[in-house]
Amino acid sequence: MDVQIDDERFERTVEAYSEIGGTENGGLHRLALTDSDKEARDTFVNDLEALDLDVSVDEVGNIFGRRDGAEDLAPVFIGSHLDSQPYGGRFDGQLGVLTALETLRTFDDHDIMTDRPVVIVNWTNEEGARFAPALLGSSAFTGRASVEETLSTPDEYEGTVTLEEELERIGYDGDRPCTAGDIHSYLELHIECGPELEANGNSIGIADAIYASTWLEVTVRGQSKHAGPTPMEDRQDAFAATSEAVRDILSIPDRLDDESVVTVGEVHVSPNKRNIIPGEVTFSIDFRSGSDTVVTEAKNEVERALTASCRNHGTEYDIAEIMAKDRTDFSSIVTDAIEDATNSFDYPYQYIESVAGHDAMPMNDIAESAMILVPSVGGECHSENEFTRMDDCLAGANVFANTTYTLATKR
Ligand SMILES: [Zn+2]
Structure with a gap:
């Protein structure tokens, strides 16, 4: 009927x-x-x-x-x-x-x-x-x-x-x-x-x-110092490390699976002042794919990107997975x-x-x-x-x- x-x-x-x-x-x-x-x-x-x-x-x-x-x-x-x-x-x-x-x-x-x-x-x-x-x-x-x-x-x-x-x-x-x-x-x-x-x-x-999807929350830790007298080579700039990693992270779909999608939608810079080198950045990653395997591979790629960028900038990072859906x-x-x-x-x-x-x-x-x-x-x-x-x-x-x-x- x-x-x-x-x-x-x-x-x-x-x-x-x-x-x-x-x-x-x-x-x-x-x-x-x-x-x-x-x-x-x-x-x-x-x-x-x-x-x-x-x-x-x-x-x-x-x-x-x-x-x-x-x-x-x-x-x-x-x-x-x-x-x-x-x-x-x-x-x-x-x-x-x-x-x-x-x-x-x-x-x-x-x-x-x-x-x-x-x-x-x-x-x-x-x-x-x-x-x-x-x-x-x-x-x-x-x-x-x-x-x-x-x-x-x-x-x-x-x-x-x-x-x-x-x-x-x-x-x-x-x-x-x-x-x-x-x-x-x-x-x-x-x-x-x-x-x-x-x-x-x-x-x-x-x-x-x-x-399938994952929500990751990343914290990058550097050191807040004066934006003037601190020489470029003596910086542990958490935002510099973040931006380098994020550029890499946003290209993951290109490399792994072009039907997957990734978004960095939330970024908090601390102390968020124009004349202080950022000491800490937290940001979100939302990654989605039709395949559970691709999501796992993407998480490995995120780790790899952060390891490399933190090495370049003398910073450290933590990743927490706050949501995971098969x-x-x-x-x-x-x-x-x-x-x-x-x-x-x-x-x-x-x-x-x-x-x-x-x-x-x-x-x-x-x-x-x-x-x-x-x-x-x-x-x-x-x-x-x-x-x-x-x-x-x-x-x-x-x-x-x-x-x-x-x-x-x-x-
Ligand atoms: Zn809805």
């Missing part, structure tokens, strides 16, 4: 949620567990209660709304995240949550009773922009991360509080134990955050895998269901590997999982320029609703 979502209601809902933490330039500034995230959460909980769902919040603030099935079977989970990047876009995460919401509203419109229960979820702190690393809520839920460590994660954006303190402050320190139990499958819709679907003229991307291969049970739904609407589609990480990665550890991606105009993401055409959002939502129905039907 094909169910059709309510286009106007869906558009209205996207507009309404985009007001919460909305920026002047049409983006979204709604970091995890801030006042605006609380407002979005409150709105979401109201919307779930209006559907008569059984609403619960777990220890790390993940929000669930359960719709009963005809039988007491393992449920289908659907959802994404309501938190955003700093001055990010209104589609990343939010579109997936609202698509799941529209799906349940559509089931109610048509008096659909599924065999399996369906649980809608909003994951806490997917972005990792305020509390690092990313995917905190879903990782705690699936056992990839400990609940205790998750709760003690510090706010890195501007405050000194922990995740637990912020959960308490906004009233989302729930009492549901943060454990998964038996889950049949997980479906998530997300914007592509890359240029491929648009370039190929496809409305739907069936994500059958997610790239390649994710999604379930064909879910991708087949997505493909069937896409075909029944005749939307143009392709299979695609997601370079961006998502909550579906940890969920894939415990349940049959896959994702529906919709096109990002110009590949823009994590910025206020992020945009997905409403026709593509609607196509994604229709495919989502029908895929959810298929997964929730016993066979």
